[in-house]
Amino acid sequence: MFPDTAGRITDDDTPDVMLGKLRAKLDGREAKTKEWNSLYDGDRPLKYASPEFTDQSGGLFEGFSDNWCKTVPDTVRERLAIVAFHGEDGTPDKEAMRAWRRNHADVEVGLAILDALVVARSHALVWNPSGDASDITFIPSGQAIVDYVPGSRNARRAGLRVWSDGSHEFATLFTRAFNGRPAMAYRRQRTMGGGSWTPRTIGIPTSEKTDLVNPIGEVPLIEIANRARLHGAPQSEIASVAPLQDAVNTLWAHLFTAADFAALPQRVVMGMDKPVKDLIDSATGDIIGEEDVPLGQYSKDRLLWLSRQGASIGQFTAADLTAYLKVIDVAVRHIAAQTRTPPQYLLGEMANIAADALEAAESGLVAKAMDKQLHFGSDVREIMRLEALASGQQKRAASLAMGKVLWRDAQYRSEAQYADALTKYKAIGVPDEALWRMIPGIEPEQVDEWVRLRDAQAAAAASAAATAFAGFGPKDQGDDEEAEPDEEAAA
Template sequence: MALPQKPAVGSAEWWLERLYEELQERRKYADTMRCYYSGDHPLAQVADKAKDAFRRLLRQARSNYVGLVVDATAERIQIDGVRIGDTEIGDPEAWRIWQANNLDADSDLLITEAVKCSRSFVLVAPNPEDASTPIVTGEDITQAIVAYEPGSRKRRAAGLKAWTDDWTGELMATVYLPDAIYKFRAPKPTHGVIGKPKWQPREVDGEAWPAPNPLGVVPLVEIPNRPDLLGNAMSEIEDVLDIQDRINKTLIDRLMAQEFSAFRQRWMTGYEVPTDESGQPIEPFKAAVDRLWVIEDEGVQVGEFSATDLGPYLSAVESDVRDMAARTRTPSQYLLGVMVNISGDALKAAESGLVSKVLQRRRPFGEAFEEVVRLYLRAAGDERDLNALEIIWHNPEFRTEGELVDALMKMSTLGVPHEALWERWGASQTEIKQWRVQRNQAAERIVGGDIAALYGPKSPAPEAGSGDGV
């Protein structure tokens, strides 16, 4: 039986209709951002009779700079581990569950989607086959949405995941509330018919829903990019789409000039063009490197029109690209591909804006991923205090190996622990754990008198009186 027309406020049916309608609007936004990111920019409008003639030029005129803006930002936001409390290294249990759910790779996808489309989502669920390893999945902005309690940007009131079944074509939906989980279905939409889906409760594996929510909170977490105090999020390229369109328009004009007026058009006056037997004009001259044009009539004049200068078009594109680089704080060499005799200090200064932006973007990302880790640790039965939980980020600043080693050596003289130095070096949490064990084992052997542990198995022990004793 179909759902009632006016469900009670706060009920699962009420949240389903409310969130599904909002999800449809977000899909339009996400589709626009994805088209621009992939280079499928909207073509300029032309007259119908000219559409076939210019369609090839219009497609060639699209140059995808906004895609570079997204990639340049997302590729520097990488998660290396999870730290709980005041420990020097990442938490092994939190990282085990993280890796068991392939979040090493999926976290990069989630961050890229958030940078591109303003949001992505993570869903946490208990694992019926292994209670110690909850299931964590990344969810797309076109299939997931979260609502917050009035006056709060953190307390989740409800969540919705809605999608189309690939096999049956039916609409599927799951509503997540703090106390229960509801599942619904709707018939496959009829082509050309616009209206709200006719949702009905559905059963899964013969079991009727709703089912109790074992986590006690909405298990769907939003990963926002550029959030504001009203809870809105923003794509990294939303405010530079006009610049991208401007670049494409300039490229269209350049291609038109290049196609029709970038060559020198010749003209001739006072010359009678010969004709054939049928009265059709005959081409009197053939242009080639080894040919000479000879005209016997002294009254004939020959000249040529100058070609269109393409320089202003190229300068206009470069100017717009620089505007985009300044607005998005993307190094201009990323977009223009020009980098000649740049010193290390100059290169570092050129990338300082991007590094600062990445550090700022990481803060809301970190809060969201910390909530994800808390949820799956709670689902796994972890009873520790998880308030002091911290995401370990990869250093977004690029340095040469020599610069990095020199900086780490100086930091070690200040008493910075080895684990912190290894982390800054870029070692993974697994590598840090292995190095820590190897270091401790070597220290134990040295204390026990194993000099080879200090000098290596192939190094001779120091001779007496050499001054190199331990």
């Protein structure tokens, strides 16, 4: 075995040592996770503003954000909807879909994928606490971590899930079967704020063991990763948006400030002293000094009295704010280009766009969504394989491992476009069931119902036809034999 490096777990580590290393690695991700979450929520201070501007504006723009870091991942996630699971033979796995819905995964998987797009990863845990129906739980990035076998991106060596109740922190460490040791689940707890991990006693029966043999036989924690390259960690979808987002926010702040001070023509009084008023002693009535008259009062009253001969009024023209808008427009177009987000999603430019032009504008987003379907589909397929193992169905698990996840079409089309395409597929001999599955939003159960109704309709039509033409067939042979004696008697 290669020598271990600092912080990296090995199969020879004790459970508590392994837990500590994984917890430290999870803590190392916390700062970046918080940053991406803050960007998505629009909580981002001005980054490119000078100290002088910041001092002048104070906290005026503290809560403002023209938030494209939310639009970009939301636009992709809207194109990622799971429709069905197919086994190795290409037929729908109805049991997998029932388990999927039973665990509300059809809803929560969208949240997990969104988390993966925003903070680079989320997680799913497959467990079977009752020995009957398995549970699928989706977990945010800050509460789970998966460690892989060195040299592999898929073979899970260990996994850690952590959570708290406000006073205690809980952890479950999952390890793989190795060197004669079975796959295990170690449950631990400690007080909030640190301390050593101890066997868990809170929330479980006293008669129940703390360390459990994992009946699935594998690490049941799956990382749902937003993958980008072969090497390196998963990446946030808004990593490239953040710098441009900061620039846009700063430009808007400067624009608003310019609009407040220079958007209107500014007037200046020339050849006249600054206006003052006398300070009078209330007791003696004597003038004891003078004080400045606030210039804002003249602007408020829209009145200025020029008392000195030769005084005049000059005017500065209003500032042109379109320069700011042009730069902001370019920055947003850069966001659209780098993230393959259609410009109409960011700029609202969608008036009188032909269908072909709209399809071309969305081609980059569609290709990006299909790529995400491929990578996220691999993780979801692994989740359902573990669900089948947890349910004790090894054969179905093997079929799902070689099967595929069916997603809703990433390309938005009108009903007329779908009808035209399906009609053309029908003309070249594609079966009805295959055509029905291509319709967006149609689930396997509905296709099965259509097949049943079609077969019932065909059977009813065949029965009606048989009844209608029953009198036109050949006569019964028995009737002819009975008629022969009568004919002889008549002769």
